[in-house]
Amino acid sequence: MLSDVRERMVARAAREITSGMVVNLGIGLPTKVVNHLPADFPVCLHTENGLTGIGPTLSPEKADRNLIDAGGAYVSTVPGSAFFDSATSFAIVRSGRLDLTMLGAFEVSAAGDLANWKIPGKFSPGVGGGIELAQKARRVVVLTTHTDRAGNPKLRQTSSLPLTARACVSRIFTDMAVIDVSADGFVLVETADGISTADVVAATDAPLIVPDTCLPIF
Amino acid sequence: MLSDVRERMVARAAREITSGMVVNLGIGLPTKVVNHLPADFPVCLHTENGLTGIGPTLSPEKADRNLIDAGGAYVSTVPGSAFFDSATSFAIVRSGRLDLTMLGAFEVSAAGDLANWKIPGKFSPGVGGGIELAQKARRVVVLTTHTDRAGNPKLRQTSSLPLTARACVSRIFTDMAVIDVSADGFVLVETADGISTADVVAATDAPLIVPDTCLPIF
Amino acid sequence: MKLPDKRCAIPDAVAKIKDGDTVMVGGFGVPGTPMTLIHALVAHGARNLTLIKNDANEPGMGIDHLLQSGQATRLITTHLGLNGTAIALMNTGKLAVEFNAQGILAERIRAGGAGIGAILSDIGIGTELANGKQVVEMEGEDYVVEPALRADVALIHADRADSFGNLAYVATARNFNPLMAMAAKCVIAEAETVLPLGELRADDVHTPGVFVDHVTALGELSKEYVVVRR
Amino acid sequence: MKLPDKRCAIPDAVAKIKDGDTVMVGGFGVPGTPMTLIHALVAHGARNLTLIKNDANEPGMGIDHLLQSGQATRLITTHLGLNGTAIALMNTGKLAVEFNAQGILAERIRAGGAGIGAILSDIGIGTELANGKQVVEMEGEDYVVEPALRADVALIHADRADSFGNLAYVATARNFNPLMAMAAKCVIAEAETVLPLGELRADDVHTPGVFVDHVTALGELSKEYVVVRR
Numbered sequence: 001m002l003s004d005v006r007e008r009m010v011a012r013a014a015r016e017i018t019s020g021m022v023v024n025l026g027i028g029l030p031t032k033v034v035n036h037l038p039a040d041f042p043v044c045l046h047t048e049n050g051l052t053g054i055g056p057t058l059s060p061e062k063a064d065r066n067l068i069d070a071g072g073a074y075v076s077t078v079p080g081s082a083f084f085d086s087a088t089s090f091a092i093v094r095s096g097r098l099d100l101t102m103l104g105a106f107e108v109s110a111a112g113d114l115a116n117w118k119i120p121g122k123f124s125p126g127v128g129g130g131i132e133l134a135q136k137a138r139r140v141v142v143l144t145t146h147t148d149r150a151g152n153p154k155l156r157q158t159s160s161l162p163l164t165a166r167a168c169v170s171r172i173f174t175d176m177a178v179i180d181v182s183a184d185g186f187v188l189v190e191t192a193d194g195i196s197t198a199d200v201v202a203a204t205d206a207p208l209i210v211p212d213t214c215l216p217i218f
Numbered sequence: 219m220l221s222d223v224r225e226r227m228v229a230r231a232a233r234e235i236t237s238g239m240v241v242n243l244g245i246g247l248p249t250k251v252v253n254h255l256p257a258d259f260p261v262c263l264h265t266e267n268g269l270t271g272i273g274p275t276l277s278p279e280k281a282d283r284n285l286i287d288a289g290g291a292y293v294s295t296v297p298g299s300a301f302f303d304s305a306t307s308f309a310i311v312r313s314g315r316l317d318l319t320m321l322g323a324f325e326v327s328a329a330g331d332l333a334n335w336k337i338p339g340k341f342s343p344g345v346g347g348g349i350e351l352a353q354k355a356r357r358v359v360v361l362t363t364h365t366d367r368a369g370n371p372k373l374r375q376t377s378s379l380p381l382t383a384r385a386c387v388s389r390i391f392t393d394m395a396v397i398d399v400s401a402d403g404f405v406l407v408e409t410a411d412g413i414s415t416a417d418v419v420a421a422t423d424a425p426l427i428v429p430d431t432c433l434p435i436f
Numbered sequence: 437m438k439l440p441d442k443r444c445a446i447p448d449a450v451a452k453i454k455d456g457d458t459v460m461v462g463g464f465g466v467p468g469t470p471m472t473l474i475h476a477l478v479a480h481g482a483r484n485l486t487l488i489k490n491d492a493n494e495p496g497m498g499i500d501h502l503l504q505s506g507q508a509t510r511l512i513t514t515h516l517g518l519n520g521t522a523i524a525l526m527n528t529g530k531l532a533v534e535f536n537a538q539g540i541l542a543e544r545i546r547a548g549g550a551g552i553g554a555i556l557s558d559i560g561i562g563t564e565l566a567n568g569k570q571v572v573e574m575e576g577e578d579y580v581v582e583p584a585l586r587a588d589v590a591l592i593h594a595d596r597a598d599s600f601g602n603l604a605y606v607a608t609a610r611n612f613n614p615l616m617a618m619a620a621k622c623v624i625a626e627a628e629t630v631l632p633l634g635e636l637r638a639d640d641v642h643t644p645g646v647f648v649d650h651v652t653a654l655g656e657l658s659k660e661y662v663v664v665r666r
Numbered sequence: 667m668k669l670p671d672k673r674c675a676i677p678d679a680v681a682k683i684k685d686g687d688t689v690m691v692g693g694f695g696v697p698g699t700p701m702t703l704i705h706a707l708v709a710h711g712a713r714n715l716t717l718i719k720n721d722a723n724e725p726g727m728g729i730d731h732l733l734q735s736g737q738a739t740r741l742i743t744t745h746l747g748l749n750g751t752a753i754a755l756m757n758t759g760k761l762a763v764e765f766n767a768q769g770i771l772a773e774r775i776r777a778g779g780a781g782i783g784a785i786l787s788d789i790g791i792g793t794e795l796a797n798g799k800q801v802v803e804m805e806g807e808d809y810v811v812e813p814a815l816r817a818d819v820a821l822i823h824a825d826r827a828d829s830f831g832n833l834a835y836v837a838t839a840r841n842f843n844p845l846m847a848m849a850a851k852c853v854i855a856e857a858e859t860v861l862p863l864g865e866l867r868a869d870d871v872h873t874p875g876v877f878v879d880h881v882t883a884l885g886e887l888s889k890e891y892v893v894v895r896r
Contacts, residue, residue, distance in 0.1 A: 020440045022646050034437070042440040044600070044646055048768060049694045050838045052646045053439055053600075053638070063893045066697045066825075066837040072748065074893065079634030080439040080600040082641035083837055085844045085872075086694070086720070087550065087776045090769025091618055094551025094789070097646050125753060128745035129768035132789055136551060163793045238670045240876050252667070260670040262830070262876055266538060267464045268608045270876045271669055271830075271868070281663045284467045284595075284607040290518065292663065297864030298669040298830040300871035301607055303614045303642075304464070304490070305546045305780065308539025309848055312559070312781025315876050343523060346515035347538035350559055354781060381563045543782060552773060553786040553809045572802050574811060579783045581804060606869055639836055640870050 005175045005192055006145075011036045012190070012218040013102060013143050013173040017043055021099040022092075024048070024133055027071035029143040030102035046098060048129040050089050053081030070129060090129065094136045101137035103130065105144045105172075107159040110206040112169040112181040114142065115161035127164070134165035146174035146203050153205035155179065155186060176200050178218065184209060190216045223393045223410055229254045230408070230436040231320060231361050231391040235261055239317040240310075242266070242351055245289035247361040248320035264316060266347040268307050271299030288347060308347065312354045319355035321348065323362045323390075325377040328424040330387040330399040332360065333379035345382070352383035364392035364421050371423035373397065373404060394418050396436065402427060408434045439600040439633060444650040449624045450476045457482060457588040460545065460620055461489040461499055462613035465518070468605065469498040470593040470626050471660040473652075477591070478505055486510040488545070488587060490538065490612050492522035497660050503531060512585070514538040537565060540582055542615055547584035549618025549647070554583045590620035594643070597627035598634070601648030602641045610642065617643040624650045628657070669830040669863060674880040679854045680706045687712060687818040690775065690850055691719040691729055692843035695748070698835065699728040700823035700856050701890040703882075707821070708735055716740040718775070718817060720768065720842050722752035727890050733761060742815070744768040767795060770812055772845055777814035779848025779877070784813045820850035824873070827857035828864070831878030832871045840872065847873040854880045858887070 010029060014036035017023055022044045025031050034054070037043060045054040047069040054069060055076035063074035092098065107115040114134050117127045134140055147153055155172065171189070172179045177200045178190035187209040188200060197215075201208050228247060232254035235241055240262045243249050252272070255261060263272040265287040272287060273294035281292030310316065325333040332352050335345045352358055365371055373390065389407070390397045395418045396408040405427040406418060415433075419426050450473065453459065459477070463469030478501050487508045493500050502508040503522055510532045516522045525531035536544065537559050547555055556579035560566040570581040592613050595606035603625055605613055617623050625643075630653040645651075680703065683689065689707070693699025708731050717738045723730050732738040733752055740762040746752045755761035766774065767789050777785055786809035790796040800811040822843050825836035833855055835843055847853050855873075860883040875881075 037437055040438050043437050044439055045437065046646065047838075049697075050841050051638075052644050055437075060893050060895045064837060065891060065893045066839040068695055068697055068838055070694075072695050072894075072896075077638055078437060078439065079632075080598055080602060080636075080645065081638040082602050082636075082644040082646075083638050083835075083840055084641070084644055086768065086772040086841050087845055088618075088644065090772055091550040092644070092646055093769060095549055095618065096551065125747040126743060126745035126763075126765040127767055127795065128747070131767045131793070131795060132769045135789060166792050255667055258668050261667050262669055263667065264876065265608075267467075268611050269868075270874050273667075278663050278665045282607060283661060283663045284609040286465055286467055286608055288464075290465050290664075290666075295868055296667060296669065297862075298828055298832060298866075298875065299868040300832050300866075300874040300876075301605075301610055301868050302871070302874055304538065304542040304611050305615055306848075306874070308542055309780040310874070310876055311539060313779055313848060314781065343517040344513060344515035344533075344535040345537055345565065346517070349537045349563070349565060350539045353559060384562050543780065547785070550773065553788060553807070554804055555777070555785055556783040556811070558783060570804065572811070574784055574800065574813065577783070581786070581802070583804065604869070639834070639840075 008192065008218055009173050009175050012178065016141055017100065022046060022097055024098050024101040024137065026101065026103040028104045030104065031071060033102060046092060048089050050084050050086060051081060053078045090132055093132045096136060096138060098137040100139045101133045102141050102143055103134060105142045105154060107154050107156055107161050108142055108169050108172055109159045110157050110185040112167045113159050114164045114169050115159045116164050118162045131164050134168045139170050140168045141171040141173065142169050143173045146176040153203055155204045155206060157206040176203060188215060190218050193217050226410065226436055227391050227393050230396065234359055235318065240264060240315055242316050242319040242355065244319065244321040246322045248322065249289060251320060264310060266307050268302050268304060269299060271296045308350055311350045314354060314356060316355040318357045319351045320359050320361055321352060323360045323372060325372050325374055325379050326360055326387050326390055327377045328375050328403040330385045331377050332382045332387050333377045334382050336380045349382050352386045357388050358386045359389040359391065360387050361391045364394040371421055373422045373424060375424040394421060406433060408436050411435050441599045442601045442648060442651050443599050443630065444652055446473065446476045446652050449650040449652060450480045452622055453477060453480060453482045453589050455482050456484045458486040458488065460587040460590040460616040461487060462592045462616050463498065464490045464608065464611035466664060467607065467609035468593050468611045468613050469493060470591045471498060471658055472654055473591040473624060473626050474498055474501055478502060483507050484509050488512045488585060490514050492516045492519035494518045495521050512536065514541050542612065544582050544585040545612065545615045545619050548586035549615060552584060554581050557582050585619065587620040588622065590616040590623045592617045592623060592625040594625050594627040596636060597625055597630045597651045598636045599630065600633060601625060601645035601651045602636050603627065603643040603648065604636055604640055605642050614643045618647050623648045626652050626654050628654050671829045672831045672878060672881050673829050673860065674882055676703065676706045676882050679880040679882060680710045682852055683707060683710060683712045683819050685712050686714045688716040688718065690817040690820040690846040691717055692822045692846050693728065694720045694838065694841035696894060697837065698823050698839035698841045698843050699723060700821045701728060701888055702884055703821040703854060703856050704728055704731055708732060713737050714739050718742045718815060720744050722746045722749040724748045725751050742766065744771050772842065774812050774815040775842065775845045775849045778816035779845060782814060784811050787812050815849065817850040818852065820846040820853045822847045822853060822855040824855050824857040826866060827855055827860045827881045828862065828866045829860065830863060831855060831875035831881045832866050833857065833873040833878065834866055834870055835872050844873045848877050853878045856882050856884050858884050
């Protein structure tokens with residue numbers, strides 16, 4: 001189970017999905033977004049390993065051994081699902097048919113650079129499908145904790161990690177705030193219940209533009 | 219109906235097809251080759267517009283409006299036929315899965331250059347699939363009349379027409395002879411019944427190597 | 437979650453086509469040619485069109501109507517052998533024609549649909565087909581650069597569809613349709629039958645509906661779809 | 667005319683694999699991984715293999731057996747996240763690993779199967795993924811050259827096959843299988859069911875048998891094929 005604030009962050013991110021969109025939800029927190037969409041909501045979920053029209057996740061007892069998502073979870077279909085090979089799957093991604101992708105992050109820079117695939121010397125399992133999602137989806141948003149386990153900010157002026165793609169992130173949902181990436185850097189859009197603007201500024205390693213209005217709370 | 223000698227030429231060409239081959243038969247005379255294969259002969263016929271396993275040609279009454287070959291003839295399937303798109307069809311061609319293609323020709327040079335798609339100022343309907351067949355099938359043979367309607371030799375030292383592909387033709391079946399393309403030029407292999415070596419030499423615009431043995435007659 | 441409904445009336449679908457657009461049209465001969473959408477484009481009247489199609493159909497059929505009406509001024513194709521009218525328009529300078537090797541046309545369209553810039557190919561190297569093309573050396577070999585093709589609109593003919601736009605083709609009517617259905621900003625599919633969601637098996641879909649913008653059900657088929665007696 | 671019969675016993679099919687060969691292996695996670703052919707390759711013993719596979723499976727499953735046996739010395743892949751053993755072999759220099767973006771790996775294999783030399787792609791431009799790659803300018807834009815991949819052998823898992831080697835896949839077990847089944851000199855397919863000719867509908871074939879050299883029917887499936895409980 002997710003903590004209350006993470007659940008609210010995921011629910012807030014779900015509102016980013018509008019009617020009729022084609023959406024790819026990355027491994028980890030983004031996958032949880034699907035639990036916050038109404039049953040009859042018109043949307044098409046895509047997974048890189050070859051499916052449009054992802055249905056609910058299934059328990060091992062009910063799982064089909066041949067039906068997983070890109071993260072290895074056993075999923076199901078919906079009426080109108082289609083299966084296809086890996087080349088067609090990334091044709092969807094690279095030709096701009098994804099309206100939105102939600103990804104995890106190690107770091108996001110104030111220019112919208114995304115680093116989420118490699119920490120040199122520590123973690124280098126390969127880039128998988130992330131680079132094409134980050135570079136080619138029409139809109140890329142990030143779901144992440146605001147800081148890493150050691151408390152270091154993940155939102156930084158520049159990222160020192162190998163990049164997944166440059167200048168790709170439009171918006172970041174964290175357990176503290178919703179932040180947009182603008183031409184002038186990070187802009188605070190919303191804060192989590194109980195979190196002050198000062199808290200967000202302190203946990204962010206880059207200047208944060210704070211609008212002179214009352215911000216929504218999620 | 220074909221004339222007797224053309225029928226024998228087509229029958230002779232059919233013997234070029236050995237058990238288990240994947241074969242593409244070009245528009246025109248090559249298409250007729252299929253009539254000379256036994257019913258249970260193990261072979262896979264390919265057509266560029268998206269079918270492996272071509273079955274017999276059908277009359278308009280029995281035709282399926284959605285099932286044609288690349289020449290527009292209404293054909294049928296055999297048990298085990300498969301349909302595919304045009305990209306897959308030429309993937310078969312370019313990746314070397316065709317053991318043999320039989321093509322028509324305007325001219326063939328002594329180096330095996332093939333010209334069969336354009337006569338500048340007279341005939342230029344486009345190259346279609348011919349260039350890829352000529353360049354990529356493992357073995358390319360030509361079926362053609364030995365001379366054109368005006369009596370000009372089609373087998374020439376060099377071709378003056380725009381080429382379909384260079385040095386691609388291995389063997390030529392005509393209404394006068396079977397001729398191989400060797401490193402040293404044209405080599406007479408067989409003659410048609412009633413045709414002398416001198417007839418073939420006279421109708422060929424390039425030196426013809428004539429083996430010092432008794433040649434088979436078809 | 438429910439997959440969106442993309443069913444649409446034909447005039448509404450083709451209304452988006454603008455003067456100067458590039459339009460891909462499926463089909464190889466009669467099979468797979470979207471005869472009904474082509475007539476709708478004639479009725480719509482958009483001019484100065486670039487068409488991308490394997491062939492020019494036969495006189496009085498398919499895209500020949502767009503050549504006769506003067507709406508098409510440019511054609512990217514492989515072979516015009518069955519349409520003497522198209523060849524005459526080309527020879528008199530009324531139609532600009534770019535010929536491609538057939539499989540290269542297929543790959544260029546597929547590259548457009550796959551979001552890649554170009555393919556490197558050795559087809560035509562050493563012949564006039566390679567004239568004027570960019571050549572790249574890779575590992576000591578020469579290749580021609582064959583740039584991806586994309587279109588503003590693709591007109592597709594399918595056998596079956598569902599309301600999300602998943603498509604299935606039949607026999608040799610498949611040909612260029614699945615490739616073009618990936619390679620245009622706006623993909624319009626006519627289908628002989630439009631089924632309720634879930635009635636096209638997910639394993640048997642040839643074109644995932646995610647590529648398709650509008651799907652429309654054909655009523656009774658016009659005479660242009662039937663067996664040609666030559 | 668009759669389509670040739672390509673049915674073959676598994677040991678005979680894998681007997682052709684030689685030391686030093688490049689072997690493509692289908693599958694994304696468990697679905698589509700040819701578990702039985704992989705065990706046959708372990709039994710066969712060919713060494714110094716280069717494997718091309720989306721992922722390295724999980725410890726004790728799929729190509730992990732070829733890593734554990736030391737038969738594979740090189741791996742072209744996209745992601746090893748579920749196999750710590752593979753990462754350890756890579757980090758200690760016992761396994762040379764080349765990472766590709768997943769869709770680029772798919773396209774490079776497809777290019778090999780389609781007989782084209784390379785694709786030009788903008789994926790990874792401006793990141794370390796593009797380091798060391800040939801760059802080509804086309805119409806003012808930079809693209810990296812991603813060369814086609816071909817293999818000596820491809821090991822494929824299909825749901826259904828016929829005796830000519832036509833293949834059909836099920837659900838997300840399709841993944842890289844149809845691409846690899848086009849891109850090797852020798853293509854060996856294991857199928858859960860091998861049907862008589864004509865029982866796979868021509869419109870529903872995913873891989874035309876013309877690409878396949880040997881097809882073999884699986885008996886009862888081993889435990890590696892079942893649902894993984896993590």
